[in-house]
Amino acid sequence: MSKKIIIANWKMNLSISEALRFAKNLARSTNQVIVAAPFTFLASLRDKVKRGDFRLAAQDVSEFEVGAYTGDVSAKMLKEVGCSYCLVGHSERRIYHHETDSQINLKIKNLLKYKIKPILCIGENEEQKARGQMSKALKEQLLGALAQISDPFQIIIAYEPVWAISTFQKSAKKKAASEKDIVLAHLYIRNLLVQFFGKKAGGIKILYGGTVNKKNSAEIFSLKQVDGALVGNSSLKISDFNAIIKQ
Numbered sequence: 001m002s003k004k005i006i007i008a009n010w011k012m013n014l015s016i017s018e019a020l021r022f023a024k025n026l027a028r029s030t031n032q033v034i035v036a037a038p039f040t041f042l043a044s045l046r047d048k049v050k051r052g053d054f055r056l057a058a059q060d061v062s063e064f065e066v067g068a069y070t071g072d073v074s075a076k077m078l079k080e081v082g083c084s085y086c087l088v089g090h091s092e093r094r095i096y097h098h099e100t101d102s103q104i105n106l107k108i109k110n111l112l113k114y115k116i117k118p119i120l121c122i123g124e125n126e127e128q129k130a131r132g133q134m135s136k137a138l139k140e141q142l143l144g145a146l147a148q149i150s151d152p153f154q155i156i157i158a159y160e161p162v163w164a165i166s167t168f169q170k171s172a173k174k175k176a177a178s179e180k181d182i183v184l185a186h187l188y189i190r191n192l193l194v195q196f197f198g199k200k201a202g203g204i205k206i207l208y209g210g211t212v213n214k215k216n217s218a219e220i221f222s223l224k225q226v227d228g229a230l231v232g233n234s235s236l237k238i239s240d241f242n243a244i245i246k247q
Contacts (some may be wrong), residue, residue, distance in 0.1 A: 004221055005055065005156065005205055005228030006245050007034040007119065007236030009087065016044050022046040027242040031228070036087050036119075039073055046082035049112035057119065060093060063106040065113075075110040086111050090121045090143055091162045101144025108145060112154060119156045120145050121209065121230070122189075126163035134161075135188055142192055151196055157206045158230040159185050162209035165232070176211040179223060186225035214243035221247050 036057040062072035089104040108118045124137035164177040193201035209230030234240045
């Protein structure tokens with residue numbers, strides 16, 4: 001199985017001491033491991049990154065480059081603190097903070113300016129899935145976020161169907177998307193990238209996010225269309241995440 005990109009998205013969880021303990025106990029892996037930590041953890045984790053066991057990502061970035069934007073964190077600031085990657089357009093940002101594709105587009109442009117690789121999250125919700133609008137939703141999000149970007153080859157795409165994310169599932173038993181759902185979406189996204197950015201865009205990495213855990217990760221990684229995973233809840237417990245990255 002080829003080397004995968006596996007991202008731990010801690011969201012608004014853990015403490016700095018817990019984060020440092022997590023980094024200390026992170027298993028060696030042949031996969032590329034990225035930790036998306038809260039802003040307040042980034043400086044503390046920077047020294048751990050130097051060992052080379054993982055790379056550091058922010059969970060968001062300001063759409064503005066500099067200025068009077070209280071509470072925002074700029075791409076330049078993320079670069080200075082050691083971030084190589086940054087999540088943009090995560091479903092929780094889109095839903096809770098009403099982020100638009102045009103805002104996400106500006107964030108991506110700022111990240112690229114400072115040579116930080118954006119991890120663009122896209123995915124349809126339950127209503128769009130029920131109406132058979134997966135393709136429409138993905139196309140609008142992808143093309144809106146990448147508008148006027150001529151060099152998208154440093155960008156990673158994370159397909160996270162909102163209906164398959166554990167946070168938004170009402171039942172106690174959480175379910176990921178089926179293999180068929182994942183393959184169809186990844187093929188559609190790759191075809192869109194090639195259509196709009198040429199054959200070279202076929203090499204852009206596409207990850208799956210949505211209730212990835214130690215029980216289903218090997219099955220997901222076995223799909224040749226999947227280049228890795230964006231892991232949420234299962235990245236909060238080091239034993240679970242180690243089981244995933246060692247697949």
